[in-house]
Structure formats: structure tokens, C-alpha cells
Amino acid sequence: MSANVETRVAVLGASGIGRFHVRELLAAGADVVAILGSRPETAVATADELERENGVRPRAVSTLDEILALELDAVTIATPHELHFEGALRALSRGLFVFCEKPLLWETGLTVERARPLFAELSMAGADGRLTVNTSNSSFVEALALRGLVPERPRTFRFRLATGGDDRGEAIAIDLLPHAVSLVRALVPNAPLTEVTARAEQHAFRASCNAGGLAVELELEEHARGEKHMSFAIDDVE
Numbered sequence: 001m002s003a004n005v006e007t008r009v010a011v012l013g014a015s016g017i018g019r020f021h022v023r024e025l026l027a028a029g030a031d032v033v034a035i036l037g038s039r040p041e042t043a044v045a046t047a048d049e050l051e052r053e054n055g056v057r058p059r060a061v062s063t064l065d066e067i068l069a070l071e072l073d074a075v076t077i078a079t080p081h082e083l084h085f086e087g088a089l090r091a092l093s094r095g096l097f098v099f100c101e102k103p104l105l106w107e108t109g110l111t112v113e114r115a116r117p118l119f120a121e122l123s124m125a126g127a128d129g130r131l132t133v134n135t136s137n138s139s140f141v142e143a144l145a146l147r148g149l150v151p152e153r154p155r156t157f158r159f160r161l162a163t164g165g166d167d168r169g170e171a172i173a174i175d176l177l178p179h180a181v182s183l184v185r186a187l188v189p190n191a192p193l194t195e196v197t198a199r200a201e202q203h204a205f206r207a208s209c210n211a212g213g214l215a216v217e218l219e220l221e222e223h224a225r226g227e228k229h230m231s232f233a234i235d236d237v238e
Contacts, residue, residue: 009025010072013079014035014047015046022058026054037060064087075096077091085104085105097131101133102179108171110174142186154187156215160230162229166224167222169202170205172203172204172205173205188213194209
């Protein structure tokens with residue numbers, strides 16, 4: 001979907017990363033008609049700030065029902081993690097296009113068995129072709145490939161991401177794995193993940209697997225006041 005002056009978009013969660021959504025939507029020519037805040041007063045305060053920053057003032061609302069009652073073409077979702085799935089499912093069910101920050105699913109104790117029916121719900125609501133999740137790290141592999149720096153059949157891939165956050169153990173994986181997996185998928189698009197091992201710690205999640213002959217090692221960390229760092233190596237070239 002290409003944005004233009006007739007593309008009507010609402011931003012769910014317009015503070016934080018949602019500010020960047022608003023900025024980029026406006027730059028693309030979209031009409032940001034509304035923002036969703038957690039409370040009426042915070043929604044109004046964010047709308048005031050967006051007006052000062054961008055010269056346009058979207059309608060401020062505080063419930064998803066109000067958003068979905070508007071005439072819209074699309075929504076972007078930058079709410080707290082646990083609200084992503086509901087927002088995406090309900091917007092898709094209304095026939096809207098959806099751009100969602102990762103992770104798409106966020107539940108304590110989330111398992112593959114629990115996730116499958118949730119993905120099935122999204123698919124039945126029209127996710128295929130209308131849902132995009134923001135895992136843009138694959139563009140790094142694309143850029144390196146254009147420079148001839150990606151082997152045709154890479155043998156090893158190591159990834160490290162350290163960032164701020166309060167998540168612990170497996171919750172770190174749910175939050176940060178999309179960054180790593182998007183890169184793995186760019187290197188070996190259709191390969192199944194096998195020989196998976198994982199270890200959750202208080203501030204870290206470490207995992208390894210095989211993806212179609214690619215040996216993958218991942219190290220993910222979250223510290224409330226830690227320094228941010230991301231790096232990866234393909235065949236030992238970092």
C-alpha cells in the first residue's frame with residue numbers, strides 16, 4: 001500500500017516510537033486522522049505535541065472502539081506489547097491495512113501451541129497481504145548483498161543485540177528475536193530451523209540452531225540502563 005493524501009491512517013500509541021510513525025506517515029503524504037492514547041488526557045497532550053512538531057493535529061481518542069468507528073484505510077500499532085495482537089486482529093477484521101511494531105504476540109508463558117491458533121485468527125481476518133510487522137533488519141543483508149559481501153551459501157551467522165529494557169528470561173526472546181530471525185530469513189529464506197537449543201537468564205537469552213546448513217548463534221540482552229549494541233557476523237566477517 002502506498003500512502004497518498006487520500007490514505008487515512010490512525011496511529012495506535014502515538015507517544016514513544018509512535019511519534020516516528022506519525023512523522024514518516026506525514027512525509028509519505030498520508031492523512032493521520034487520529035491517535036490512540038491510554039487515557040483521554042494523555043491522548044490530548046500527545047496530539048498537542050504532534051501539532052507543534054508537525055503542524056497537523058490528529059483527533060485524540062482513548063479507546064480502540066473510537067478508532068475503529070472512524071473512516072480509515074489503515075492503522076499503525078505502537079502500543080504496549082500486550083495490546084498488539086488485539087489491535088491488529090480487530091483492525092484486520094474491519095478490512096484495514098495494519099503496520100505493527102514487533103512483537104505481534106506477547107503473553108506470559110507463550111508457546112508454539114498457543115501461538116498457532118492466534119496466527120490462524122489473524123490469517124482468517126485477512127493478515128495475508130494486509131499485515132506488516134516491523135522487523136526491518138533484513139535490509140542490512142540486502143544492502144551487504146548489493147556490495148557482494150554476502151556469500152551465496154553462508155555457513156555461520158552470529159548475532160548479538162543488547163538494549164535497554166525490563167524484560168527477563170524468555171520475555172527477552174519474545175521482544176528481541178524478531179531482529180535476529182529477520183536476518184536469518186534474509187540469508188536462508190525458506191529453511192526450517194532445526195537443532196534448536198536455548199537458555200534463558202535474568203538479563204539474557206542465548207540460542208543456537210541450524211537453518212538449512214547455516215549454523216546460527218544468538219545472544220540477546222536487556223538491561224534497564226545498559227548500553228545499546230547490535231552486531232552480526234556472516235562466516236566470521238563482522
